[in-house]
Amino acid sequence: MTALALSLGNGLKRLDRALLAILVVLLALAAFAPEQLPASLGFTLESLVEVLPFLAFSILLAAYAKASGSDRLIAKAFSGRLAIMVVAASLMGALSPFCSCGVIPLIAALLAMGVPLPAVMAFWLASPIMDPSMFVLTTGTLGLTFALYKTAAAIAIGLLGGYGTALLQRLGGFEQPLREGVGDGGCGAAPLRSGQPPVWRFWQEEKRRGTFKANLLSNSLFLGKWLALAFLLESVMLAYVPAETVADLIGGEGLWPVLAATLVGVPAYLNGYAALPLVGGLIEQGMAPGAGMAFLLAGGVSSIPAAIAVFALARLPVFLAYLGFAFLGSFALGLAFGALPL
Secondary structure, eight states: OOOHHHHHHHHHHSSSSSHHHHHHHHHHHHHHTTTTTTHHHHHHHHHHHHHHHHHHHHHHHHHHHHTTTTTTHHHHTTTOOHHHHHHHHHHHHHHHSSSSHHHHHHHHHHHTTTHHHHHHHHHEEEEOOOOOEEEEEEEHHHHHHHHHHHHHHHHHHHHHHHHHHHHHTTOOSSSSSOOSSSSTSSOOOOHOOOOOOOOOOOEEEEEEEEHHHHHHHHHHHHHHHHHHHHHHHHHHHHHHHHHHHHHHHHHHSSSSHHHHHHHHHTTOOOHHHHHHHHHHHHHHHOOOOHHHHHHHHHHHOHHHHHHHHHHHHHHHHHHHHHHHOOOOOOOHHHHHHSSSOO
16 A cells, blocks of 8 residues: 555656646546536637637747747847837737737747747736737727726836846846746847857758757647646636626725735636626726726736746746736726726
8 A cells, every 4th residue: 555655656746737737626626516527628628729829820930940040030039128128028018919828828939939038028918918809899898098098007017027027137036037948947048149040941951850849749738738727727717706706806996996906806817808898897886997907907917827827937936026017017007097087
């Protein structure tokens, strides 16, 4: 019996953390909520299919860049003065057509290409908050003023995260910001150090073909397992955390609703599109607009899929900084929106 226990323990140690977490969630559902198991599996599969175009494009892009050596050129596009880089990344993030899930494969590709962490953090924070389709839906649901402010807030949170990350790095933080196997574990200078020109037709060289296949496989497995875990957890949350509960927590007027909306928005977000009618209905019932803004901002940045994926790519200090920037920015901008004479 002891030998069997030791064998199982060693097996669990060797088992991938993401796969182990997926197994634990599925076993828990099968044991305590068997009626929810098919629904969660269906939700996870459907969500993976929806994000598949972004996932496939980013994985292929990263593999091609690695095999051809063009990652050096892409990294150089994000090089130069850090202040300008962060502004550009924040603008690109707020205006790009990526949702909180779709941005993660792209971020992984940028990290693998050696883009500096402050620029990635700025893009990371700004992108999930707003995109063109979200702007249109926000305008239709909550009004043009709300949509314009939310777009500006996405850029502002990106700037906060980018410059804040740069400051923390200057003070000695984030010496190894990324987990092993993501990028080069440092400030992302490896692709810039190579002076060799890209080989665009990489498939003509056997070694480069091998690099492409290896990179394609490793990125597919890495991103696939973490996104699957994220969507699985999101399905459980949606099933057992009713929208009414969220509404009760963030309703009302004053400072507390804004703080509560920020705190609730960080871990318990629905998704950008589902949250819009909820917030619109709450505002019609008397909830402070600032609280609604804070909830949408905090939740957009740190929804379960986005947060899980950040945790998978970055070490714990970077992950905590990501959540910290999301909280501080959302709370401050929610208060500011509530103070506007609308």
